[in-house]
Amino acid sequence: xxxxxxxxxxxxxxxxxxxxxxxxxxxxxxxxxxxxxxxxxxxxxxxxxxxxxxxxxxxxxxxxxxxxxxxxxxxxxxxxxxxxxxxxxxxxxxxxxxxxxxxxxxxxxxxxxxxxxxxxxxxxxxxxxxxxxxxxxxxxxxxxxxxxxxxxxxxxxxxxxxxxxxxxxxxxxxxxxxxxxxxxxxxxxxxxxxxxxxxxxxxxxxxxxxxxxxxxxxxxxxxxxxxxxxxxxxxxxxxxxxxxxxxxxxxxxxxxxxxxxxxxxxxxxxxxxxxxxxxxxxxxxxxxxxx
DNA sequence: AAGAATTACAACCGCAGCGTG
DNA sequence: ACACGCTGCGGTTGTAATTCT
Numbered sequence: 001x002x003x004x005x006x007x008x009x010x011x012x013x014x015x016x017x018x019x020x021x022x023x024x025x026x027x028x029x030x031x032x033x034x035x036x037x038x039x040x041x042x043x044x045x046x047x048x049x050x051x052x053x054x055x056x057x058x059x060x061x062x063x064x065x066x067x068x069x070x071x072x073x074x075x076x077x078x079x080x081x082x083x084x085x086x087x088x089x090x091x092x093x094x095x096x097x098x099x100x101x102x103x104x105x106x107x108x109x110x111x112x113x114x115x116x117x118x119x120x121x122x123x124x125x126x127x128x129x130x131x132x133x134x135x136x137x138x139x140x141x142x143x144x145x146x147x148x149x150x151x152x153x154x155x156x157x158x159x160x161x162x163x164x165x166x167x168x169x170x171x172x173x174x175x176x177x178x179x180x181x182x183x184x185x186x187x188x189x190x191x192x193x194x195x196x197x198x199x200x201x202x203x204x205x206x207x208x209x210x211x212x213x214x215x216x217x218x219x220x221x222x223x224x225x226x227x228x229x230x231x232x233x234x235x236x237x238x239x240x241x242x243x244x245x246x247x248x249x250x251x252x253x254x255x256x257x258x259x260x261x262x263x264x265x266x267x268x269x270x271x272x273x274x275x276x277x278x279x280x281x282x283x284x285x286x287x288x289x290x291x
Numbered sequence: 292a293a294g295a296a297t298t299a300c301a302a303c304c305g306c307a308g309c310g311t312g
Numbered sequence: 313a314c315a316c317g318c319t320g321c322g323g324t325t326g327t328a329a330t331t332c333t
Contacts, residue, residue: 015327036318037317037318038318039317039318051318052318055320059320088323089321089322090321090322091322102321102322103322106322106323110323
């Protein structure tokens with residue numbers, strides 16, 4: 001047996017509120033308050049509405065401190081960042097935006113902001129794909145390949161973060177990925193750029209070192225290089241993978257499989273690191289594999 | 292100009308959590 | 313401990329307005 005309905009739906013008016021109903025509700029609440037009981041309020045106020053409907057109309061539309069009209073760039077940033085960190089907790093997100101309701105924020109996200117983000121990322125992915133093409137071409141011509149990291153870095157969010165606690169606007173910083181750890185940008189809360197793996201030249205002694213960004217050593221025997229970027233129905237995902245195999249003495253990665261993917265709409269960031277699957281050897285003790 | 296498609300947003304629904312008796 | 317009533321929340325739907333063809 002289900003829960004009893006809060007009111008008799010055959011006896012209450014539903015659908016859009018008339019200006020007269022708005023006036024009645026607004027006048028009643030401003031004069032008497034809600035009395036902590038929305039269920040009883042419509043009867044007292046003389047409204048043929050469900051209490052829940054009255055509450056929603058007041059909270060989302062009639063409250064005097066409600067801010068109507070378009071969202072600002074600053075509000076966009078706040079929503080993006082909080083969604084990034086906490087997901088679809090609309091009431092919490094709305095609490096950071098004075099005058100905005102959870103319903104407002106939710107509608108805005110679903111109808112505009114999500115699409116705006118999608119468009120930005122699509123543009124970025126186009127640029128990345130072009131850079132990838134360059135990288136692929138280089139690999140066929142030479143033993144090593146180098147792609148400037150700037151070409152493989154996509155900006156996905158805005159440059160500043162508004163801190164509602166102390167009313168300051170702070171810059172974002174590009175995040176760095178340590179390939180030895182699964183990485184979630186919300187750990188830092190500062191991400192604005194997603195760095196994609198860059199290919200670096202491997203010196204003749206075969207020693208590779210990390211400098212913040214993941215690097216992919218390429219050997220003469222590199223058999224397969226398969227970067228790919230895609231959009232799917234669940235959001236956006238991008239992946240970049242390199243599969244290399246070889247017996248080259250100068251290459252300490254016998255088999256290397258490396259991938260990076262992220263879902264920008266759910267803002268989950270999954271860094272797939274398979275470097276633990278091999279055991280690199282170094283030519284001298286001072287060489288390291290530090291992130 | 293008109294119908295179709297899309298967008299924007301208000302409103303509803305059902306569930307979870309909390310307080311109270 | 314339990315049932316009940318109420319509120320708050322997030323997902324979904326309905327529809328008016330706008331844009332496209």
